[in-house]
Amino acid sequence: MADAPKIDEVTGTETTGHSWDGIEELNTPLPRWWLWTFYATVVWGIIYMILFPAWPLVSGATTGLLGFSTRGEVAAEIERVELSNAELTRSLTTVDLAALPANEDLHRFAVQAGRSIFAANCSQCHGAGAAGVVASGYPNLLDDDWLWGGTLEEIAYTVRHGIRNEDLDSRYSEMPPFDWMEDEELDQVAHHVRSLSGLDHDAAAADQGAALFVDNCSSCHGENGLGNRDLGAPNLADAIWLRGGTHEAILRQLNAPRHGVMPPWGERLGEAEVRAVSAYVHGLGGGEAQIADPATDKGAEDAAAVPDATYPARAGETPEEAGADDVAPTE
Numbered sequence: 001m002a003d004a005p006k007i008d009e010v011t012g013t014e015t016t017g018h019s020w021d022g023i024e025e026l027n028t029p030l031p032r033w034w035l036w037t038f039y040a041t042v043v044w045g046i047i048y049m050i051l052f053p054a055w056p057l058v059s060g061a062t063t064g065l066l067g068f069s070t071r072g073e074v075a076a077e078i079e080r081v082e083l084s085n086a087e088l089t090r091s092l093t094t095v096d097l098a099a100l101p102a103n104e105d106l107h108r109f110a111v112q113a114g115r116s117i118f119a120a121n122c123s124q125c126h127g128a129g130a131a132g133v134v135a136s137g138y139p140n141l142l143d144d145d146w147l148w149g150g151t152l153e154e155i156a157y158t159v160r161h162g163i164r165n166e167d168l169d170s171r172y173s174e175m176p177p178f179d180w181m182e183d184e185e186l187d188q189v190a191h192h193v194r195s196l197s198g199l200d201h202d203a204a205a206a207d208q209g210a211a212l213f214v215d216n217c218s219s220c221h222g223e224n225g226l227g228n229r230d231l232g233a234p235n236l237a238d239a240i241w242l243r244g245g246t247h248e249a250i251l252r253q254l255n256a257p258r259h260g261v262m263p264p265w266g267e268r269l270g271e272a273e274v275r276a277v278s279a280y281v282h283g284l285g286g287g288e289a290q291i292a293d294p295a296t297d298k299g300a301e302d303a304a305a306v307p308d309a310t311y312p313a314r315a316g317e318t319p320e321e322a323g324a325d326d327v328a329p330t331e
């Protein structure tokens, strides 16, 4: 260190007195604007520490004079939204479900809420797009083929109480095993079932199977195999399969019937959310307008009275799977 400040000859600037091999270090002062900005940030930092949460403690942090917290902000925001939705939620809980679709604002609110409820609670079984898992017992909720009913009330009941579970009001039925039948008879019934939706089958065997079907199956599936929604017995004539439509899959269901189980959601979600998610499902495309008139229900006795429904082939199905009768002409 030199005693007196030395001035660099070339720049006229004071040097620090440090010198390496004759190269001297200039002592250029910091620009004033920089220095003041720096002091301002220090002051701002001190004020911030006093007003806002700043110093970490063992659990939590200093709270600051203003008592601000991001959690508090979120809670306040949620409360604001809930308050503004409270009116709609109340209406949704009490509205006559049949009238809901006509109430545009309320219906839009329900469907929007229902979409996220579905994503959180239903998609793991029914798929994110609600298309189900074909032939593994998780039904497609997009089509107009309903096991238990497709009106808003019926869907809400299914969601509220579930299917084949511990809820005392859950939807319930059980297809008995037919393993007591002769193999030949099972074969004939299976051919008959495939004939119902126009799939490849042995016509002679199917004829034999028809009588067996009437005796053993029509009480649930209906004489013409159109199903029965009171029992959740699938329509066997529509080429839409819950368990698979191959000869083998039908034989498997006859020998060791499998049954779909769905949990009840009434208590877990509450009535408003049950209704919201039902409105969402109902709005997916297959929703039916009102409670089906028992006289036109696809029941055993009324099977003959049901007009022949035409079912479009579903995406991804070959005409063979969908059944010759079901393929809409493409021309």
Ligand code: HEC
Residues within 6 Å of the ligand: 117, 118, 121, 122, 123, 124, 125, 126, 137, 138, 139, 141, 145, 146, 147, 148, 149, 150, 155, 158, 159, 163, 232, 242, 259, 260, 261, 262, 263, 265, 277, 278, 281
């Ligand atoms: C653990 C799997 C599972 C979950 C989760 C689940 N479901 Fe289901 N759901 C099923 C099964 C399996 C069936 C078919 C039962 C049968 O074979 O009758 C079904 C049937 C249905 C039906 C009746 C379809 C018809 O054709 O009548 C509706 C409606 C339905 N589910 C809606 C929902 C909604 C809405 C949710 C979410 C709140 C949900 N499900 C959650 C498994 C599930």
Ligand code: HEC
Residues within 6 Å of the ligand: 137, 173, 174, 175, 176, 178, 189, 190, 193, 212, 213, 216, 217, 218, 219, 220, 221, 231, 232, 233, 234, 235, 236, 240, 241, 242, 243, 244, 245, 250, 253, 254, 258, 259, 260
């Ligand atoms: C007590 C009522 C009942 C009787 C009787 C009954 N079933 Fe079923 N069947 C059902 C139910 C309920 C299901 C749906 C099971 C499920 O949840 O997957 C079903 C499902 C099926 C399926 C699967 C349908 C699909 O979409 O994958 C076939 C095939 C079938 N039954 C054929 C028969 C035949 C053939 C008979 C007579 C030999 C018969 N069932 C008798 C109630 C019955």
